[in-house]
Amino acid sequence: MVELKCLVTLFQIAVSVLFDLGVVARSQVRPQPIWNSTHTDQLRRDLLLNYDKFARPAQHYNVTRVKLGLTIRHVEVNEFKSTLTVYSWFKMSWDDEKLRWDPSKYGDINILNLADHELWQPDIFLYNSATGTSVSHYNSHCIVYSNGNVLWVPPAQFAVLCNLNLKYWPFDWQHCTLKFGSWTYSGDQIDLEIFNNSSGGGVELDMLIENSEWKIRSASIVKNVTYYACCKEPYPDVSVDIILDRISPSYKAVIVTPVVVIVFLILLTFWLPPNAGEKIILNGCTAIVVCLFMLYFTQKMPAMGTHTPLIVLFYSSCLYIVAFSTISSVIVITISRSKHANALPWVIKQRLMGNFGKYLGLTTYIRQSSISVHRVTAEEMRDHQVTDFDDVHVGEEHGIVRSLHSEKMPHQEDWILLAAAIDKISFVAYSLLFAILAIVYSV
Known part of the structure; x- marks a missing residue:
C-alpha cells in the first residue's frame, strides 16, 4: 500500500515537471500570426514587447536632452480674460535608447511610425497656462529613427496668461511669454535645448495665418536655467517671447x-x-x-x-x-x-x-x-424839454428818434x-x- 502511494506521488511530480517544461518551451517560441507578417510587424514586436512607456529611456545617471521648437499658425487675444491663445505645431525631439535597431535585420527599415501612447514622452508643460493642461496632441504619431531619435510634432493650442497693457489702446502692442519646462524632472534628468530650424531659431512663422486684428512683430525663443533655494540641481525652461501689434486703421x-x-x-x-x-x-x-x-x-x-x-x-x-x-x-x-x-x-x-x-x-x-439808436415817445421829449429839432426826426409811428449825440x-x-x-x-x-x-x- 505504501509502495502504491509512492508511485502515485512520483507520477504526479513527473506530470507537473513535464507541464512546466512545456510552458517554458512555448514561451520561448515566438507566436506566429495567421497572416504573413512584415518587417514592420517584427520590428514593432521586438521594440515594444517589454517596453515600459512610463520609465525614462536612459540610465538614471544619464541626461535625456529634449529639443523644443514652435511653429505658430494663428494667435488670438482675449482682453476680458487677459489671455493669449496660440495655435501652433509644437516640435519635440529626444533620444530613446530603448528604440534602437539594426536596419539590415528588418528589411532596411530606418524610420518607424509609432502612436504617441506607445512610447515614453517628456512631461513638458506650459508653466503659465491659463487652462492647466499640457500639450494637446490629438493622438498624433511620433517618428522614430533607427538610431533611437524620436521626433514628435503634435498640433497644440496654448492659452497663456498675459499681462495686457491697454493704456495706448487702440494703438497698443502686447508682450506675452510662453514658458515651457518639465513638470517633474530636474535638469540632471531632462535638459532642454532649442530646436534649430532653417531660419536659425526655434520659432517659425512661415505658416502663419494672418489675424484681422493682430500681427506678430517678432517671436523669439530663449533657454533659462533656474536654481531654487531648496535644491542644488538646475531646473531649465524654454521661454517663447511674442510681441504683437494691434492693427488699428479701422479704429x-x-x-x-x-x-x-x-x-x-x-x-x-x-x-x-x-x-x-x-x-x-x-x-x-x-x-x-x-x-x-x-x-x-x-x-x-x-x-x-x-x-x-x-x-x-x-x-x-x-x-x-x-x-x-x-x-x-x-x-x-x-x-x-x-x-x-x-x-x-x-x-x-x-x-x-x-x-x-x-x-x-x-x-x-x-x-x-x-x-x-433808441426810439422815444413825444411825451419823453416833452419831459426832457427837447427844443433842438435839428437833432430829432419824426417817424411813421409818430415817435421821435434821438440820435447818439443826445443820449447815452x-x-x-x-x-x-x-x-x-x-x-x-x-x-x-x-x-x-x-x-x-x-x-x-x-x-
Whole structure:
C-alpha cells in the first residue's frame, strides 16, 4: 500500500515537471500570426514587447536632452480674460535608447511610425497656462529613427496668461511669454535645448495665418536655467517671447475721427450768438454722442483698474468739458437776454471797447454798441424839454428818434458785449485745454 502511494506521488511530480517544461518551451517560441507578417510587424514586436512607456529611456545617471521648437499658425487675444491663445505645431525631439535597431535585420527599415501612447514622452508643460493642461496632441504619431531619435510634432493650442497693457489702446502692442519646462524632472534628468530650424531659431512663422486684428512683430525663443533655494540641481525652461501689434486703421475711423468732430462741436458753441438757445441743444447732442461712445467702450474692453486706455480718459474728459460748456452757455444766454437796470462797470467796458475786445474778435458787438439808436415817445421829449429839432426826426409811428449825440448807450448792448466776450474767452481757454489733453493723452 505504501509502495502504491509512492508511485502515485512520483507520477504526479513527473506530470507537473513535464507541464512546466512545456510552458517554458512555448514561451520561448515566438507566436506566429495567421497572416504573413512584415518587417514592420517584427520590428514593432521586438521594440515594444517589454517596453515600459512610463520609465525614462536612459540610465538614471544619464541626461535625456529634449529639443523644443514652435511653429505658430494663428494667435488670438482675449482682453476680458487677459489671455493669449496660440495655435501652433509644437516640435519635440529626444533620444530613446530603448528604440534602437539594426536596419539590415528588418528589411532596411530606418524610420518607424509609432502612436504617441506607445512610447515614453517628456512631461513638458506650459508653466503659465491659463487652462492647466499640457500639450494637446490629438493622438498624433511620433517618428522614430533607427538610431533611437524620436521626433514628435503634435498640433497644440496654448492659452497663456498675459499681462495686457491697454493704456495706448487702440494703438497698443502686447508682450506675452510662453514658458515651457518639465513638470517633474530636474535638469540632471531632462535638459532642454532649442530646436534649430532653417531660419536659425526655434520659432517659425512661415505658416502663419494672418489675424484681422493682430500681427506678430517678432517671436523669439530663449533657454533659462533656474536654481531654487531648496535644491542644488538646475531646473531649465524654454521661454517663447511674442510681441504683437494691434492693427488699428479701422479704429481710427471708428474712434479717432468722432473725437475730432466732438471737439469741434464743443468749440463751435462759443461762436454762436450770445443769446442763441441753440447752444444748449448743441451741447446736449454732443453729450449724448460722448455717452454712447462710453457705452461702446464698456462693451469693447474690460474694466481696467491700472491700465485705463488714454482714449477712454479723453472721452470722459470731453464729457466733463461739455458739462462745463453747458453751464457757461446758460450763463451767457442769461446775461444777454436779461433786462439789466444797472450799467456795465466802466472798468470792464473800457477793456472790452479797447484793443482787448478787438483781439477777442468783438468788433461787430463794439460797433453795435457805438451806433445804437433808441426810439422815444413825444411825451419823453416833452419831459426832457427837447427844443433842438435839428437833432430829432419824426417817424411813421409818430415817435421821435434821438440820435447818439443826445443820449447815452443803452445798458443792454453793453451786457451783450460782455456775454460775447465770455464766449470768446471760453473758446480760447477750451482750445488750450483740448491741446493740453491731446498732448498728455498721446504721450
